[in-house]
Amino acid sequence: MSSVPKANIPAYNDAEKGTLDVQPLAPATTYFPNDEKKAIVVADKPPADLPVAKKEAPPPVKPTPKGKKKVSKWVLWRLWFNTYRKFFTFTFGLNMIGLGLAASGHFPYAIKYSGAMVVGNFNFAILMRNEVFGRILYWFVNTMFAKWTPLWWRLGCTSVLQHLGGIHSGCALSGVLWLLLKVVNNFRHHDVNHDAILIMGVVTNLAVMVSALSAFPWVRNTHHNVFERHHRFVGWIGLLATWVFVILGDTYDPDTRQWNLSGVHLVEQQDFWFTIGMTVFVALPWVCVREVPVDIELPSPKVAIVRFKRGMQQGLLGRISRSSIMEYHAFGIISEGTHAKYHYMICGVQGDFTRSLVNDPPRTLWTRELKFAGVSNTSTLYRRGIRVCTGTGIGAALSTCLQSPHWYLIWIGSDQEKTFGPTISGLIHRHIGPERLLLWDSKLRGGRPDTMKILKETYEYWDAEVVFITSNYIGNSEIMQGCKEAGIPAFGTLWDF
Structure with missing residues (x-):
């Protein structure tokens, strides 16, 4: 189950409705960008070895739809309170207990090392969305527990892997609130803090708040470009601001009101190393970005079949874009196996990006060579x-x-x-x-x-x-x-x- 309102999501997309309302239907066309003459191969019908639907008899009359079956509230609750929300509740709830204790003066460690509490949460949140970490985790589970373990254990493994986003969301939102507590405490003791630290605290907090708010489900699912631009680019600004905030905070001594520029004290701080981890986890997937040649097949006006070179293992998804850093969209990958010559993505026409694949088929697309695993x-x-x-x-x-x-x-x-x-x-x-x-x-x-x-x-x-x-x-x-x-x-x- 999802928390997204049904009004925000169409019942069926165009490809699912089929081609009933398209007259006449365009023939299947394949563009070969590597050919200077841009050869076009037309296939009005499937290959001879494929079964052809009989057309002698008209299709039967569509049956009257039955009333929707009433579902028990217990079933709806179990589907709503899935592993994602359980992870979110646990991580966010645990952090809020700690934050409450810190704010009331019963958790002095968290006040002394508040920076570590902030970036430690952000570090773990970003890790949960890192493709390399995800692929390693899936590989470990699939290798160690395949088939021989009890079914309940394997189902639990699948549920945990599918819902790691709950940890991501819980830690990210907790990090925002820990940062807010740190900034408030800095202003409460503004007499012993440098103005630069106070300013960077506000800038960092605003950036991470905007990035977090843009990732709320109703924004992400109904305004994808708004989500992507704010979550990614404002998030990057937040990462840079975090670096400045951490370095300023760790090199300034509030007791002596002087800057310690030796660097020894800086590298001994937890938040410094957590910030390094954040940076590595953010940058690593972008190291794998490449512009690759593609072939676009247009079997109908509602679908684009994108063909890439090399085969893939099953259960992977890939992100593609016309730009190196803008507007990435994820699609499932179809492949006959790692030995195959090609893999494919099916892009149903639903928005500007997928519509452009049909109206203006590109010769190349940007993609991350390292694909991420799906359920x-x-x-x-x-x-x-x-x-x-x-x-x-x-x-x-x-x-x-x-x-x-x-x-x-x-x-x-x-x-x-x-x-x-x-x-x-x-x-x-x-x-x-x-x-x-x-x-x-x-x-x-x-x-x-x-x-x-x-x-x-x-x-x-x-x-x-x-x-x-x-x-x-x-x-x-x-x-x-x-x-x-x-x-x-x-x-x-x-x-x-």
Whole structure:
């Protein structure tokens, strides 16, 4: 479940609606930027070895939608108070107890080393969002606990890895409040503090507050560019201000009212080393940024299939942008494996960035070569599982089923072959047999299915241990509620991180 209001999130995106309202449909076109003549290959139909939908009979009449099933408040509560919120409650609550004790004079250590309390929280918050740390953590869990450990333990590992954002949010907000306490204490004792320290304390506090506020879910999900610009660039300003604030505070002696410029005292302080850690964790992912050549396939006006060189392991996501530092967007990665020649991203047209991929296909894109792991990366923990997705969610789901014969794919959409083109269809039909594949075309079948009925039957037939879901907000919520009521272990898309 997510805390984002439903009004802020569309029920279905364009790609999930299919191509019913597009007349005529543009043929699938592939741009090859490496060719000076910009050769264009047109594919009006899928390859001959792929099944073709029968068109003799008109699609059945769409059934009358049933009333929404009422879900118990206990189920809703368990979904809302997920591991993310448990992590947030624990980290933020523990910090607030410490801050309360410090403010009341019962925690003198925190007052003496208040700078360490501030940057220590920020350091841990940034670490939770570091791609290198995340990949190492996923690798360790997938290597050590795959298949042989009890199911409850493996489910717990997946839940912890998926919801590390709760620690990130809890520590970040706690750091802001610890910093506020430190600045207030500095002003309370302004007679023994230098004006430069007081000024930098205010500047640092304002910067980190703006960065933190811009990351609230309703801002992030409804105004992505506002979130990214403020969270990233104001956050960088906050990091620079933190450096100045820490150095000034650690080199100024309030007792003698003099500056200690020897540097020995500075390197002995905890906050100095915590700030170094913050800087390394912030900078490390940007060291991996590269501009890479891409091929853009446009099977329909609503979807762009971006092709990159080299194969990838399953369960990874990548960030792409037209600029080296601006407007990065994350998409699931489709690949046949690390041995493959290419990997793909499916970009459904939802905003200015994805629309520009269709209207003005680029020859190159900026991306971080080091990809970050998503919840699907833990699929190796389980003996058998089900991957459910709708529309463009196939981008995050497909690799798991391509690379493992123990995963069953359920893909619900409208006119998938025409909307997503021969490349995606070819990958599915070459690697996933009919015994572990259900493609539901809502256009051909006259409407969306009873997803929970299908899922329960498939769960029993496939003898699955877990279900992974990638869908829109409403679809994800309904399936998660149904799985929770049915006692089926499931992990869905997050809007909280």
